Amino acid sequence: MSEVSLHKPFPASQVPAWDMETDVAVIGFGAAGACAAIEAASAGAKVMLFERNSGSGGASGLSGGEIYIGGNGGTDAQRAAGFEDSTEAFATYLKMAGGPCADEAKCDHYAAESLNHFAWLKAQGVPYRGNYLPGKHIEPTDDSTLIWSGSEAAAPFCHQAKPAPRGHVIQHMGWGGGRPLVDILEAKARALGVEVVVDARAVALVADGDRIVGIVVRIDNQNRFVKAANGVVLATGGFVMNEEMRRKYCPETFKLTTPIGDKDDGVGIMLGLGAGGEAIHMEQFFTTCPWTMPEIHAKGVFVNAAGQRFINEDCYHGRVSRCAVDQHGGRVYLLLDNAHFIQPMDFAQMTIAGTGDSWEEVEAELGMAAGTLSATMAFYNAHAHEGRDPLFDKQVPILTPLDQGPFIALELNFQTSYFSFFTLGGLKTSAHAEVLDRTGVPIPGLFAAGRCTSGLPAWGHGYSSGMSLADCTFFGRQAGKGAAQG
């Protein structure tokens, strides 16, 4: 008898008896799994959804519920706010955001279908107020729909892709729209007859030759064999909570201390690899320290331990944070003047490392050599007064002189500040959410979506808010459709 293993499909010929039978088995009940289940059930398939927790949510449930949407002339919310977002600009931005890791086919597919996807989300019952909230927000603190959620208006993106805000947030008062988003998707899935099995941990795939025909789930300490006649969908999230996988595949994250996610243990990636799939861009991760809260801090300037700027700070907070983590010295400083300083959020664990009536005093308090940080700021301010940033092309109005003392340096320390992070690498899938083997051929019966794949958010330096949920929901749908067809 073969062993039940994450790392190798169990042979169908050795299944003692099928404990359950379905057309489509979905593993994981975050947004990706929910959307897969909805689409598969809508296509007429019998769907069972297995979740290791006692309820839905996953990392999606912990998120802001923001989805990156645009193109095709713009959504209702974009157009109402005066943004005519072209599909070409949208696809270009997605590809730039994917950097060297971009999957062009996925970017093109999503850019073309994004507005239809938005309509679909609404049709599932996800509410959108439809209004635009200007400014620089991590999530809306009210129930607004549309925010700038990436680096669209910042260089180099703005020079190649006409900027538009594309972060579409579920109508929900305050932060944490991910929970109600998943609740709505869950209700829809249940209404369509999806059978949800909780406290059920996937421990193996079942294969008949090269085709995936089922899964083994662990329920009440027993292995249960589930036949999935048409297909299996992996929607288990990333591997940020699996230290062994991080050590092997994404060791740079050990610089940082705050993994975020739910039980993202990489199980879907392991199952997919065991079935002959491949994992790509496993070294990529998103990170952010929430330095744009309060919002006025978005006008600050970052320097590294050598007192040098390293990025146009008008980029997305996560891009700035990811570049910050590349700097030597284990920390960076956010510089603010009296006109732009409010006490930062406690949870960010950013400390006041230096203050002074001049930038020279701040520099001295930080223990930096004279003429480093102060020279950086003199140069910055002189050009900011002219509305220019010759070094990094930061754009007005975020480009602002910081010359009204007293002055302050907040330390963002990689090991003590709140640098949250999650992984971006995962299974290589087609633009139709098929899990691909190392030759690029789909593995029959196996689909995947969300952070157990490498998707739209492929490159840590280019991440924008809403990209992961866009990827989860859109490619989750493709996975569900594909699995239903078998």
Place this chain on the structure above:
Amino acid sequence: MSEVSLHKPFPASQVPAWDMETDVAVIGFGAAGACAAIEAASAGAKVMLFERNSGSGGASGLSGGEIYIGGNGGTDAQRAAGFEDSTEAFATYLKMAGGPCADEAKCDHYAAESLNHFAWLKAQGVPYRGNYLPGKHIEPTDDSTLIWSGSEAAAPFCHQAKPAPRGHVIQHMGWGGGRPLVDILEAKARALGVEVVVDARAVALVADGDRIVGIVVRIDNQNRFVKAANGVVLATGGFVMNEEMRRKYCPETFKLTTPIGDKDDGVGIMLGLGAGGEAIHMEQFFTTCPWTMPEIHAKGVFVNAAGQRFINEDCYHGRVSRCAVDQHGGRVYLLLDNAHFIQPMDFAQMTIAGTGDSWEEVEAELGMAAGTLSATMAFYNAHAHEGRDPLFDKQVPILTPLDQGPFIALELNFQTSYFSFFTLGGLKTSAHAEVLDRTGVPIPGLFAAGRCTSGLPAWGHGYSSGMSLADCTFFGRQAGKGAAQG
């Protein structure tokens, strides 16, 4: 009948007939394969070595023949030159050089055995003159033995691991010691009865259950089945010549234009993956632009497109180059004054981008804003006169003022200069060169060494010359011993 594929072992039960039979089959005739063959044959095994080219060499044959050796109180050459290199300092350096990707078990194993390995190399007939050549060299231009070949004397390495030169070069006049090194190893292997089959490309492994028991090689357009009773050694090099693999696994290298290697097509990595192995750190690559030639240029200062320094330039030329490639703007500049400038080598394709009687004039000629590069150099020179580098801790004597005009900026352009590169990621193997599956268990009968594995040179930012050949020769030996034992 199963298909013969790189991606899945061929079932032994379906082998029509064994065309050849041996105890150990080695794939690839660079230094790793040669050392594996020597050890396996020395252990009494019948050994066949298959090489897709018409002769030995591989990337090793194109190299400088330099091997990173030290510890245990120092080699004869180190001690004669006054360097008492401790095993602890050696292991510490290796681990720092591996950065987040370091394999501590391999570092410790090699540090402990390095002197024995040196003795073994000499016993195979590799000659070493035994002398030390001071200075900063890429390879000795004479027949000297010992050079500084890494960042040992530079921060942060020098503060944690007592510096010693460890680049040991075969006695050979001028560059290119890799060719005679492989010739000597080849002669030894042949003398031990190793049967070498050239023009023979490995196209599959053969498995009996989980155990690898042979290979399929393509000879004269025919598949030949080779039984390897005890084991198979993969020694096929990296994947720098496989654009499809680079696109998937190491896309950042497309910034650069000069892959170096032989036919490094990643075939060993694919074979190992197909057998259930795993590949790690596939995004890592070595790169260098030979900016320390002429040697006096090693005293230059690098700035990025914003006119900022980014590294202590006394590091290994490859570490500086790798950090250079991280800078935005597609290029960096090497700044030199009249006292430290000689026309650079043509092949480096570094162009003179700006000159002037002051750094201000150079800055203007480069189109940089006033007060960028010139301020960087004013700050640098002021502190260099005091023997300090407060920003990056560059050490004297390489730390030198550059204030004797006229001044010059050489452009190192990622797309037009000679940024050679090769890949560092590969199969995960044990410190005994066993190919490990995703659970860390050795795959029976399968061994690997050199650049088809992730080994001592694991991290592009920490590479030092001689690390790859150290890894190839030492772990090649482990692979050969292991395969002979079966």
